[in-house]
Amino acid sequence: MGEKSVQKRKYIIEKARTVFAEKGFKNVTMKDIVDACEISRGGLYLYFSSTDELFLSVLSDDSDDEDTVLASISGSAAAGDMLALFLKEQKKEILRKKNNLTVATYEYFTLHKATALDNPLKRQFDTAVKIVEKLIENGVETGEFYCENPLGCARNLMYVVEGLKITAGTIGITEEAIDKELMYVMQGLVPDELNN
Amino acid sequence: MGEKSVQKRKYIIEKARTVFAEKGFKNVTMKDIVDACEISRGGLYLYFSSTDELFLSVLSDDSDDEDTVLASISGSAAAGDMLALFLKEQKKEILRKKNNLTVATYEYFTLHKATALDNPLKRQFDTAVKIVEKLIENGVETGEFYCENPLGCARNLMYVVEGLKITAGTIGITEEAIDKELMYVMQGLVPDELNN
Amino acid sequence: MGEKSVQKRKYIIEKARTVFAEKGFKNVTMKDIVDACEISRGGLYLYFSSTDELFLSVLSDDSDDEDTVLASISGSAAAGDMLALFLKEQKKEILRKKNNLTVATYEYFTLHKATALDNPLKRQFDTAVKIVEKLIENGVETGEFYCENPLGCARNLMYVVEGLKITAGTIGITEEAIDKELMYVMQGLVPDELNN
Amino acid sequence: MGEKSVQKRKYIIEKARTVFAEKGFKNVTMKDIVDACEISRGGLYLYFSSTDELFLSVLSDDSDDEDTVLASISGSAAAGDMLALFLKEQKKEILRKKNNLTVATYEYFTLHKATALDNPLKRQFDTAVKIVEKLIENGVETGEFYCENPLGCARNLMYVVEGLKITAGTIGITEEAIDKELMYVMQGLVPDELNN
DNA sequence: AATGAATGAGCCTTCATTCAT
DNA sequence: TATGAATGAAGGCTCATTCAT
Secondary structure: OOOOOHHHHHHHHHHHHHHHHHHOOOOOOHHHHHHHHOOOHHHHHHHOOOHHHHHHHHHHHHHHHHHHHHHHHOOOOOHHHHHHHHHHHHHHHHHOOOOOOHHHHHHHHHHHOOOOOOOHHHHHHHHHHHHHHHHHHHHHHHOOOOOOOHHHHHHHHHHHHHHHHHHHHHOOOOHHHHHHHHHHHHHOOOOHHHHO | OOOOOHHHHHHHHHHHHHHHHHHOOOOOOHHHHHHHHOOOHHHHHHHOOOHHHHHHHHHHHHHHHHHHHHHHHOOOOOHHHHHHHHHHHHHHHHHOOOOOOHHHHHHHHHHHOOOOOOOHHHHHHHHHHHHHHHHHHHHHHHOOOOOOOHHHHHHHHHHHHHHHHHHHHHOOOOHHHHHHHHHHHHHOOOOHHHHO | OOOOOHHHHHHHHHHHHHHHHHHOOOOOOHHHHHHHHOOOHHHHHHHOOOHHHHHHHHHHHHHHHHHHHHHHHOOOOOHHHHHHHHHHHHHHHHHOOOOOOHHHHHHHHHHHOOOOOOOHHHHHHHHHHHHHHHHHHHHHHHOOOOOOOHHHHHHHHHHHHHHHHHHHHHOOOOHHHHHHHHHHHHHOOOOHHHHO | OOOOOHHHHHHHHHHHHHHHHHHOOOOOOHHHHHHHHOOOHHHHHHHOOOHHHHHHHHHHHHHHHHHHHHHHHOOOOOHHHHHHHHHHHHHHHHHOOOOOOHHHHHHHHHHHOOOOOOOHHHHHHHHHHHHHHHHHHHHHHHOOOOOOOHHHHHHHHHHHHHHHHHHHHHOOOOHHHHHHHHHHHHHOOOOHHHHO
16 A cells, blocks of 8 residues: 555646646546556546545645745835735636636535535645735834734735635636736735825 | 427426435436426426536526516615615525525536636626625715725725625524624724714 | 228228338338328327228228229230230339338338238239239230240249339339339230241 | 557457447447447547548458458459359358447448548448459350449449348348359359250 | 326446456 | 456436326
8 A cells, every 4th residue: 555656646646737727626537647648547546536635635735835935025124025926826726728727616505515614625725814814914013004904914815816716707807807817905904104 | 399388497497496406416306306306307308408507507697586686676666775775685605505506606616617607606706796796886975984995995895795695505604703803804894984 | 990081091091001101011110100290199099099090091092092003904905915014014113212111011011920821912913923923924815925834934034023113112223123014024925927 | 648558449349349240330329338348438539539530440451350350351263263262251241240240330431421441341342343354354255254244243243242131230131142143143154065 | 088207117328346367 | 568348337317108197
């Protein structure tokens, strides 16, 4: 049961991500994965015994990436710059066609009704809110931002991001529309005297 | 040919809605519908020949309801009251367990990539934005609201609503969290002197 | 169980014939018949309780026609003229697209393995052979034909006709090819001195 | 991809031939084949994805055999002997119960209306006519046969053979009747002085 | 007599999963 | 470890047949 080849496992997860991003969750068959990986059916089962397991692996691999991003943000640059950086990452995520797991993820958790605790979606959302809250608090301290309710503001921002993500994957959205929307949220944070 | 029995058609659509709400779109089979309706396989095909067709029927039946709601809002009450009413409807929609088609709808339009024109999701979103924008403008005129960019503000509100909807359907969300969030958005509209 | 309406029964049989001729036997559904007749499903069952029964009815109705043709041939004209008339009928049968039941009939009797006695196909074939034999014998008596083995010759002619029928329905055949073939058979009957 | 196992493919084709011979074409389901082969449903689909495809494979496998026969006839024996050999093959074909594809083939090409070019039925018929014509011409040269119109004669013979085939498959026919019929045709070729 | 909505058996097809090699 | 042929459960769909009106 060992890890066989960690490298191959990684390889499968990466290929699988593009497949899930393209086709959602339920629509993906083991054959899709097998074809994308150019391995044998049996070979895939050596590493993952179901699409469920594979999808969860893709997801947790994903949050590794996200953690990395969050870590890089936790530097000591100006709060405004860091928030801008964070939003730039979010925008990239919203726009990426090839690796956008949003719908697949929603599909998966609609099917599986994860409890709050083991729901990575919730974990990710909460983490992001906390980060943004911290950034805003820092900004308020340095006078870059003006905000009476950093947590509310952070939450608001993240709900907007969720709305943008799902809109992008279904209705479709232009880059300009995203910029406009994120800009709108940012401006709410800037002190009035700087806004003009 | 006729539509057989309009009543039975309605009945199937209603049962189907609860099934789609529970399981999303792709995960629903004709058999699920048949079981939910307690009719025969052949009987279902008399009315709908695929889950696609059935889902679109559920959706358009749904938007009838929505139009009614929007119509009722277009009354002549105070802008603030009307916006509150609108948000109350949205909250009901976000919370409803039994008939929440959000994820199914997103799934459907991820699969089908409708063009902007025939995408009811877009139509609904745009309509809602326009309504909210109008309400805000009215509110600004009467002095109830303060807002320099009614369209931007309306769009922001609707993205938050989308974010709340999808969150409710996947991560899960409490009524309090929704209230808090909608309240936060509303407060952004209230003139400072009234806010304190 | 009376005959309900003999007229309607006839009507259904006629419509059904064109359907069987177009689509063969197994390929025909009750709906095809119902549509062609523009009656209700239940209505059809009042007259025929299966495609089998209906097809057999079409077939025996058909042999009525054939009997009529054969009767008309049994006149007192010259043998050569009568054989020519008979072959002209056969040619019409071979060529008719709309009402050619050949393949459907073969299909039916492949499925149902009728015993020799109740096989209308055999009855028709044998009757035709007997008629042709009689005509040839008459022709030999009057000196119009030369033939040492009228039965063999008649049988040969009818096998050729069968071959032409099935060829027409599957490979396809031109009118000229049929003429050439029938002519060839006829010439074998004409005394040498008349042939030049 | 590979053809999986050539051996199994052959095996399925052979079993399928007996099924088509027994039941015709349209009447055969994938389940019939699966049962005859004693393999799984999925297993069959690994090799053939429809009865159409399978039937065409049976047919082309069949024409391999036929080509062999034709090749063996193209020897240098006496024309009469070779024609006798050819007719013996035809008789075997007409009589065989287990593998007689005649009706199925006619059914298939009634359903599919192949164009003249890709219709193997036409190809086979034309080839056979050509072979017989050649044999008759050879026989005439050596004085074995007497015939003023070898092509017409060859065509006549082959239409008779077609008639016998379809008769055997539907009405049923005895070996004696076939012998008698083929004999009759052969005698038409023998010079008068030899006939007595 | 006539209608046509409803039923359910049966065939088609796909796909997760197993297993001999 | 790795392969891919084979399996069979499950869902899609059609159609002969019934039956309440």
